[in-house]
Amino acid sequence: MKTLKKRRRVQIILLSIVALAVSTALIGYAMQDGINFFRSPSEVMAEPPKPTEVFRIGGLVEEGSIVRGQGETVRFVVTDGGESVPVTFTGVLPDLFSENQGMIGTGSYVNGVFEASEILAKHDETYMPKEVVDALKEQGIYKEAGES
Structure with missing residues (x-):
């Protein structure tokens, strides 16, 4: 009687471990496509x-680089002050998208051109998430817009 209970308990524990391993592997596989590095x-x-x-990829849209192609295709260059990368995007651009403004694009780098599937434009020059402001205030680095 004890051996049957013991065997059943071991089977349940082993089954639980296998189920946990399989679910962890499936979650990891599903998240693989959702993680985008900057x-x-x-x-x-x-x-x-x-x-x-x-x-x-993120940076500023280089001045004079926006070229509108056929249909909704747009070509421009994004820079961080050091290097520049040509970008192509087919779709509707955000209203705040313009030259010398910040942008972030999601896509892939093919044959020397970043092919964007999504473009986000920076809100404005003074915007910063609350969490970042709080962290900078704790370090004593953050200053309000009116302070010098």
């Missing part, structure tokens, strides 16, 4: 990613 144009030019890798 890179600056300098990082992209220094170490170009694989064409199949999806990542985010």
Whole structure:
């Protein structure tokens, strides 16, 4: 009688461990496509990613670089002050998208051109998330817009 209970208990524990391992593997596999790493144009030019890798690139839209193509295709150059990366995007751009403004694009780097599937424009020059402001205040680095 004790051996049957013991055997059943061991089976349940082993089954639970296998189920936990399988669910962890499935969650990891599902999240693989959802994680996008951020890179600056300098990082992209220094170490170009694989064409199949999806990542985010951010910087300023270079002045005079916006060229509207046929349909909804737009070409422009994003820079971080050090390096510049050409970008193509097909779709509707955000209203705040313009030259010398910050942007973040999601896509992949293929044949020397970042092919964006999504473009986000920076809200404004003074915007900063509350969490970042709080962290900077704790360090004594943050100053209000009117302070010098």
